[in-house]
Amino acid sequence: MGISRLFDIARRSMGVxxxxxxxxxxxxxxxxxPAYSRQRVMLGTENPELNSGFVWGTGVKIDDIFRVRHxxxxxxxxxxxxxxxxxxxxxxxxxxxxxxxxxPSDLGLGNIxxxxxxxxxxxxxTPNSSTLRDNVIQSAKKLxxxxxxxxxxxxxxxxxxxxxxKDKIDEVNNHLxxxxxxxxxxxxFEAVGQNSNDLLDKRDQAIDELSHLVNINVTFDDxxxxxxxxxxxxxxxxxxxxxxxxxxxxxxxxxxxxxxxxVLLSSGELGALADVYGNKIPExxxxxxxxxxxxxxxxxxxxxxxxxxxxxPQTGINFFxxxxxxxxxINSEILNDPNMIAVSSDGTNGNGDLxxxxxxxxxQKLINGATLTESYAGLVSGIGSDKISADNTMESxxxxxxxxxxxxxxxxxxxxxxxxxxxIKYQRSYDASxxxxxxxxxxxxxxxxxVQ
Amino acid sequence: xxxxxxxxxxxxxxxxxxxxxxxxxxxxxxxxxxxxxKPSDSPSGTAKVIKLxxxxxSSNLYSKNIQSALPFLGETVSALDSINDQLTKVLTSLTELxxxxxxxxxxxxxxxxxAALNAIMDKANSKYDGKYLFGxxxxxxxxxxxxxxxxxxIVKPGDISGEHNIKISPSILQxxxxxxxxxxxxxxxxxxxxxxxxxxxxxxxxxxxxxxAKGNEYNLILNYTKTAANSYDLTxxxxxxxxxxxxxxxxxxQQLQFNAGTGNLESVNGNSSSxxxxxxxxxxxxxxxxxxxxxxxxxxxxxxxxxxxxxDIFNILLTIKENLLAGIMPDNDQIExxxxxxxxxxxxxxxxxxxxxQLNDTEELLSSKKLVAEGLISGEEEIDVAKAIVDLQRQDYxxxxxxxxxxxxxxxxxxxxx
Numbered sequence: 001m002g003i004s005r006l007f008d009i010a011r012r013s014m015g016v017x018x019x020x021x022x023x024x025x026x027x028x029x030x031x032x033x034p035a036y037s038r039q040r041v042m043l044g045t046e047n048p049e050l051n052s053g054f055v056w057g058t059g060v061k062i063d064d065i066f067r068v069r070h071x072x073x074x075x076x077x078x079x080x081x082x083x084x085x086x087x088x089x090x091x092x093x094x095x096x097x098x099x100x101x102x103x104p105s106d107l108g109l110g111n112i113x114x115x116x117x118x119x120x121x122x123x124x125x126t127p128n129s130s131t132l133r134d135n136v137i138q139s140a141k142k143l144x145x146x147x148x149x150x151x152x153x154x155x156x157x158x159x160x161x162x163x164x165x166k167d168k169i170d171e172v173n174n175h176l177x178x179x180x181x182x183x184x185x186x187x188x189f190e191a192v193g194q195n196s197n198d199l200l201d202k203r204d205q206a207i208d209e210l211s212h213l214v215n216i217n218v219t220f221d222d223x224x225x226x227x228x229x230x231x232x233x234x235x236x237x238x239x240x241x242x243x244x245x246x247x248x249x250x251x252x253x254x255x256x257x258x259x260x261x262x263v264l265l266s267s268g269e270l271g272a273l274a275d276v277y278g279n280k281i282p283e284x285x286x287x288x289x290x291x292x293x294x295x296x297x298x299x300x301x302x303x304x305x306x307x308x309x310x311x312x313p314q315t316g317i318n319f320f321x322x323x324x325x326x327x328x329x330i331n332s333e334i335l336n337d338p339n340m341i342a343v344s345s346d347g348t349n350g351n352g353d354l355x356x357x358x359x360x361x362x363x364q365k366l367i368n369g370a371t372l373t374e375s376y377a378g379l380v381s382g383i384g385s386d387k388i389s390a391d392n393t394m395e396s397x398x399x400x401x402x403x404x405x406x407x408x409x410x411x412x413x414x415x416x417x418x419x420x421x422x423x424i425k426y427q428r429s430y431d432a433s434x435x436x437x438x439x440x441x442x443x444x445x446x447x448x449x450x451v452q
Numbered sequence: 453x454x455x456x457x458x459x460x461x462x463x464x465x466x467x468x469x470x471x472x473x474x475x476x477x478x479x480x481x482x483x484x485x486x487x488x489x490k491p492s493d494s495p496s497g498t499a500k501v502i503k504l505x506x507x508x509x510s511s512n513l514y515s516k517n518i519q520s521a522l523p524f525l526g527e528t529v530s531a532l533d534s535i536n537d538q539l540t541k542v543l544t545s546l547t548e549l550x551x552x553x554x555x556x557x558x559x560x561x562x563x564x565x566x567a568a569l570n571a572i573m574d575k576a577n578s579k580y581d582g583k584y585l586f587g588x589x590x591x592x593x594x595x596x597x598x599x600x601x602x603x604x605x606i607v608k609p610g611d612i613s614g615e616h617n618i619k620i621s622p623s624i625l626q627x628x629x630x631x632x633x634x635x636x637x638x639x640x641x642x643x644x645x646x647x648x649x650x651x652x653x654x655x656x657x658x659x660x661x662x663x664x665a666k667g668n669e670y671n672l673i674l675n676y677t678k679t680a681a682n683s684y685d686l687t688x689x690x691x692x693x694x695x696x697x698x699x700x701x702x703x704x705x706q707q708l709q710f711n712a713g714t715g716n717l718e719s720v721n722g723n724s725s726s727x728x729x730x731x732x733x734x735x736x737x738x739x740x741x742x743x744x745x746x747x748x749x750x751x752x753x754x755x756x757x758x759x760x761x762x763x764d765i766f767n768i769l770l771t772i773k774e775n776l777l778a779g780i781m782p783d784n785d786q787i788e789x790x791x792x793x794x795x796x797x798x799x800x801x802x803x804x805x806x807x808x809x810q811l812n813d814t815e816e817l818l819s820s821k822k823l824v825a826e827g828l829i830s831g832e833e834e835i836d837v838a839k840a841i842v843d844l845q846r847q848d849y850x851x852x853x854x855x856x857x858x859x860x861x862x863x864x865x866x867x868x869x870x
Contacts, residue, residue: 031457038456098490103498104833110502114509121513125520125618128582128591311592350589351614356625362510363622373506381499384491391492402466406459413456417866424870 003447006440009059013433016043016060020426023065027414035205037067037412039197067197070411074204077404078218080397081211082267087394089272093161094387097276097284100153103380109146109288110376113295113362116143121359123343127352128309133338136355137330140319144328147292151326154281161277165253166246168213168270172230172255175210176241179203183225183238190224200224214255215267231255231263252278280386285326287379291372292328296320298361306342306354313347314340457865464858471851478844487835497832504832508825510622515818517618518811520581521628524616525808527580528630532801534575538568539794542769546787555781562776569769573597573605576636576766586632589614595632596766604665604736605766607632613727613740620814628807630800636764638662638739639727644755646676646684646748648715654678660757662690665736665767667786669693672730674741674757682710682748688730690737699732710748717743738764765793 020041030036044063048055102108119139123132182203189196203226210216210228217229225238235242244263247254253274255263265271300318307313317340321329334340343355367375481487491498545564548554554561577594578585587595588611599606612632617625633639646656656676661669671691676684686706690699706728709719717726726744731737739759746755768789772782 034458095490095492098492101491103491104488104501104505108502111505111509114506118509118513121619122516122520125517125616126581126583127589344589346589346611346614348588348590348592348611348614350583350587350591350616352589353617356617356619359619362506373503377499377502380491380502381495384493384495384498387492388495402462405462409456409459409462410454413458415454415456418454420866420870 003440003443005056005058006443007437010433010436010440012046012059012061013436014430016062017426017430017433019062021423021430024419024422024426028416028419031414031416031419035201035208036414037069037197037201037204038414039065039067041065065195065197067200068412069200070408073404073408073411075218077401077408078208078211078216080401080404081208082215082271084394084397084401085212085269086267086272087390087397089269090276090390091387091394093157093272093276094280094383094390096157097154097281097383098387100150100157101380101383107146108380109143109150110373110380112139112143112146113372113376115139117359117362120343120355123341124352124355124359127343127355128349130338133341136341137335137338140330144330147288147328148326150288151285154285155326158277158281161273162246162248162253165248165255165270165273165277168273169244169246169255172210172213172270173241173243175206175213176228176236176243178206179210179226179228179236180238180241182206183236187223187225187238211268213268214263214265214270231265233257233261233263248277251282284379284383287375287382289323289326290367291376291379293323294366295361295372296323296328298364298366299358302354302357302361303342305345307344307347307351308342309339309344309349313342313344313349315342315347317342460862464854464862468851468854468858471847471854475844475847475851478840478847481835482837482840482844485835485837486833488833494832501829501832504825504829508822508829511818511822511825514620515815515822518620518815518818521618521626522808522811524580524583524585525628525804525811527578528585529801529804529808531575531578531585532630532635532797532804535572536794536797536801538571538575539765539790539797542568543787543790543794546772546782546790549781558776558779558781562773565769565773565776569766569773572769573766576632583616584632586612586630586635588612588629588631588633589616596636599736605764605770606665606736607637607738611729612637613729620811621818624814626807626811626814628811630804633727633729633740635797635800636766638759638761638764639742640672640739640757640759641742641745642674642755642757643745644747645751645753646678646710646746646755647753648682648710648748648750650678650753652678652680656753656755658755658757660759661762662737662739662759663763665738665763665770667763667768667771670698670735670737671695672757674755676708679707682712684708684710688741690732690735698735699737708743708746715747715749717746717748736767760796761789761793763789765790768793 020043023039023041027038030038041062042064043060046058046061048057050056103110105111116139119132119136123129123136126132182199186196186199186203189199207216207218207226207228214230216235219227221227223238227237228235230242230244233242233244234240235244242257244255244257247256253265255265255270255274257263265274300320303319304316306317307315308317317333318331319334319341321331323329331340343353343358344351345353362372365371370378480489488494488497488501542565545561545568549558549561573596576586576596582591584591584595590611593608595607595612596605597608598604613634615627615631616629617627620626640660640662642658644658647654654677657673658676659671659673662672663669671693673689673691675687675689677687679685684707686701686708688701689697691697707721708717709722710716711718718724720726720728720743727740727742729738729740768786772786775782
């Protein structure tokens with residue numbers, strides 16, 4: 001066994017520690033990259049040699065450079081992402097719905113309905129007063145204006161939802177393409193035994209972002225290819241990426257591949273958009289329309305039996321013409337001539353019995369045992385409760401996510417202290433190896449001097 | 453646990469955001485003074501505020517109604533007072549007439565009575581806020597005026613019996629006018645009972661004396677014919693003192709419908725009003741028949757009729773005036789009628805006064821109820837400023853500590869010591 005063996009071992013060792021420093025510097029460089037998983041150099045001994053009846057160590061080598069990853073936390077984070085982003089999106093949308101209702105305030109529908117009924121009550125005191133008749137018309141206009149603006153606002157909100165639904169499906173499609181490509185690259189790297197750590201990180205990040213948007217199911221095969229299905233529809237592997245389309249039909253938002261493969265949206269931001277668009281807003285709208293229809297019907301039923309002012313007094317007049325498509329239309333004859341308001345029960349011009357009866361509508365239990373105001377208050381508090389329940393679910397998912405991310409960061413995150421310590425360790429090993437070469441050189445020199 | 457650099461950073465940012473969002477929330481609450489900005493701040497609180505606001509709005513309305521009714525009633529009372537003054541003057545003049553010294557020139561007294569009559573007519577036709585005080589619900593023309601032949605004073609438009617009702621609480625409807633019929637008209641009240649067990653086609657009759665504008669006496673005969681359970685047809689005739697029919701109920705017959713349960717009268721001719729007006733222009737007969745006290749129950753049938761006055765005050769005064777001009781002295785019967793009417797007016801004035809009192813009481817009650825509702829709303833909606841500020845200070849302290857701590861810890865690493 002020659003001295004040259006010392007050179008071999010020392011040279012190899014210097015190379016190994018240099019590489020270890022490369023990995024450390026990669027770690028330090030990515031310390032602030034949230035998608036990055038720290039990498040570790042796994043050192044191993046070189047294959048030993050049998051010589052003169054002894055087994056001799058031949059130095060160090062790099063067994064593997066692997067990324068430190070918490071696989072269980074990954075899956076958990078993905079499923080909590082779906083819940084968190086679903087409820088966060090839902091909460092944002094519901095707070096927009098809340099803004100439409102402008103309650104509690106003087107500008108809310110509750111107060112405007114009160115004003116409407118109160119104007120009738122005032123009219124009953126002096127039924128032939130043109131000021132009070134104008135007052136009724138003004139308050140009815142205000143009511144109809146408010147209902148229409150609420151309806152318009154809900155429509156705007158819904159069209160905004162459709163747009164962002166489409167945008168988010170585009171995002172899903174981009175992620176899917178990206179994942180397909182990464183799957184392919186990872187497969188190619190691994191097939192030739194190469195290290196694909198950074199590609200794996202990129203793919204994990206893409207899958208995480210996909211889980212913000214929609215409910216996904218992820219599995220990995222033997223070749224480490226990620227296969228994802230979205231709401232029951234197969235979406236991606238290493239040779240295929242689905243491209244989804246958005247469709248708004250019959251008051252529903254649908255994400256589909258084609259007509260036979262529709263995605264069952266249950267979570268993620270897309271789930272929230274589809275649910276608020278297709279269920280929540282229509283539910284609120286229906287409740288609001290029930291209240292307005294009942295108001296219109298009851299006012300008209302009484303108003304029809306009354307007599308207007310003027311000679312001869314007319315009867316059979318509807319106060320509201322129609323309530324279609326969120327528009328409460330006041331009878332144009334009444335708008336043109338306040339005297340057409342028919343509140344006299346017997347045709348005399350000082351009789352305001354029907355005005356009183358109309359104002360009484362506000363006290364009648366018209367909708368499932370509740371007055372108009374009560375059921376409106378129920379509707380508004382229902383929206384508030386829906387928002388709170390989304391907020392609460394979002395907060396609890398957020399707490400779990402924080403915990404999981406801390407766990408993940410604890411395992412995968414870069415610690416500069418640790419890396420610096422490693423640098424010192426590797427540097428010292430490198431120094432020592434270099435020193436070994438010097439020692440071997442001196443030994444060789446000693447031998448050479450003997451020859452002289 | 454292994455602590456990586458991102459853990460410290462992320463935790464700091466999360467905690468900082470939590471404190472800051474609380475600070476932002478408190479800041480908005482203090483700036484607006486309101487705890488409820490949107491329904492999700494407190495769904496049940498929002499519902500409560502909407503309902504309380506509804507209650508408050510209606511209470512305000514009831515106050516407004518009372519405020520507009522009070523001057524109307526004030527006018528009514530003052531009109532009745534003036535009428536009372538005029539009637540007292542008339543009675544004084546008529547007493548003076550008993551002295552033979554004063555009987556030499558009856559024209560002076562006729563003029564005095566004419567002046568009083570005009571003053572009373574004027575008051576009876578007075579208006580407040582576009583509404584005739586005694587015109588019922590018909591404001592199209594003055595309620596009282598001379599007939600076309602200038603012989604008598606008649607009610608001009610169709611109906612002066614209408615009531616003005618205002619809401620002064622969710623359940624109380626207060627009548628705030630005294631109708632023309634009530635004050636000046638002749639009301640014949642039908643009271644008594646119809647036997648519920650009587651057979652269909654049974655007929656019940658009742659009669660009383662009625663007078664025309666000139667004071668001539670006639671006889672009113674009412675016939676109730678049972679047509680079905682709880683249902684009766686009413687026909688009526690007016691005969692002169694010789695028993696000759698001079699007026700018969702015009703078709704259609706009046707149908708009276710009683711409530712099977714309570715026995716109270718439910719409708720007359722399908723109308724919820726329980727009175728009908730009988731006028732015969734040529735004979736100058738004009739009175740209202742009020743059925744509101746008529747009942748149908750298990751007791752045997754018994755009917756009676758009574759009138760608030762035989763003849764209206766305008767035509768009595770007109771007759772006295774014309775008689776004086778013709779040299780005829782008023783008789784005791786006529787003076788008695790004026791005295792009775794004066795008492796009637798005093799009663800009505802008292803009735804109006806009572807309504808005013810009730811409205812004032814209700815108004816006071818409403819103010820205290822409004823105060824309670826406002827208190828409840830502010831309790832639900834408004835913040836406790838002191839508490840919010842203390843809370844804000846605490847959050848501010850937490851924020852500062854958190855900044856300080858992070859400034860101390862976050863920039864440090866082993867590099868500082870190598």
